[in-house]
Amino acid sequence: MTLAYSPDTAAAPAIVELMDRVGLKMTFAKGEEIFGQDEDADMIHSLVSGVVRTTRLLSDGRRQVGDFYYPGDVIGLEIGDAYRFSAEALTDCVIRVVKRSSLAALSGKDNLDRALWEATRRELERTQEHLLMLGRKSACEKVASFLRDVAQRDGSDEVSLPMGRQDMADYLGLTIETVSRMVTQLQGSQIVEFATSRLFRVTRWPALERLAA
């Protein structure tokens, strides 16, 4: 899969650049775990290619998807001593990894500290947007916003959904059945058109924007 570089969601270039230079290159196969919830958090990851999902589990099995990450995004900023989410590769991925301690050693250079702050701030903004959606939007609005966001990130005309319905549901705080029904409904209203369950195009942008509220 080839994705457009998305400047408004990507982390500050300084970090990505640095990690390209000093980071260890790693690859993960589709479905593989990149790090696990509650593991010691000593790495920061920069996504070169592929799509990654972060998830958090409650004790009784309920699951919340934190976010989906695309090439250019930095993963692992939100972390204290232990990872609070686990991260899995939704597709085959290439990732640059550096130790936190190595970053600390570079502190002060290249405005790195400021860049890390900026990137974390942006992550925070994304999370706040997510929060607003979970708290105050209807099922239909949630699915509409989601499809809009994915379509915007993808950039291409034929938008591919790297995640399944269960992942969408756990991201939106819905069940898989409700997501499916809303998708069907949006298709019925001629707003989107699904070629397969993982591939669609937006047929009426203004209507989609309006529904996303």
Next chain:
Amino acid sequence: MTLAYSPDTAAAPAIVELMDRVGLKMTFAKGEEIFGQDEDADMIHSLVSGVVRTTRLLSDGRRQVGDFYYPGDVIGLEIGDAYRFSAEALTDCVIRVVKRSSLAALSGKDNLDRALWEATRRELERTQEHLLMLGRKSACEKVASFLRDVAQRDGSDEVSLPMGRQDMADYLGLTIETVSRMVTQLQGSQIVEFATSRLFRVTRWPALERLAA
């Protein structure tokens, strides 16, 4: 109102200390707006005393409360060019304020950059916790978690709720009526006991913890 200092939620001391030194001291009366949504964001605020609420409005009037801030917390870190939330004083407040540009001038000194990063990271963690709750918890679990969190922050035996039911509802993604019903229900189960609608004590901590999940 006197509140215990809460070290696990307070921002890195370095910032608070700095702001005590160079920040302009301001006071706000109960109900006053500290800054407004979409205003230019050029200030960072450190809360000395009182309680502050941040809110975000959707176009159709739906409201989401971002968070409640207590003494020792730093407000305004999440911000890009414009404030994405508005902040209001829930009680009379004393706040230290510094310009972002002044902070920038001090960049590099006192590990300030690192401290700002740390504080933002902590804010992100709080937001992620909030997210998990909105997405995957039932009304009863939401109210239970909320009362637990407030009680923990307050520290005292007689816990005071500086916010009204509407604020709780908008924080939890519920209606005022549902919040009220859940409170009544928790009281009926002998888990909490309300002296007035704004003052309660926890009678059975383990049960409250269990419900908060």
Next chain:
DNA sequence: CGCTGGATTGAGTCCGGTCAAGCCTTGTGG
């Protein structure tokens, strides 16, 4: 081909929202 796992669809239920009274606290003015 048939198997397998994800996605869709349908029927029925329930949790939380809506609408509408009523209650209690607080504050104000006679």
Next chain:
DNA sequence: CCACAAGGCTTGACCGGACTCAATCCAGCG
């Protein structure tokens, strides 16, 4: 000190949107 008004909170009856459970469909793949 009481009467009254006003706003916030609670309670009740009802409704509807999202969940649950279950059947079916469909695409990918051996």
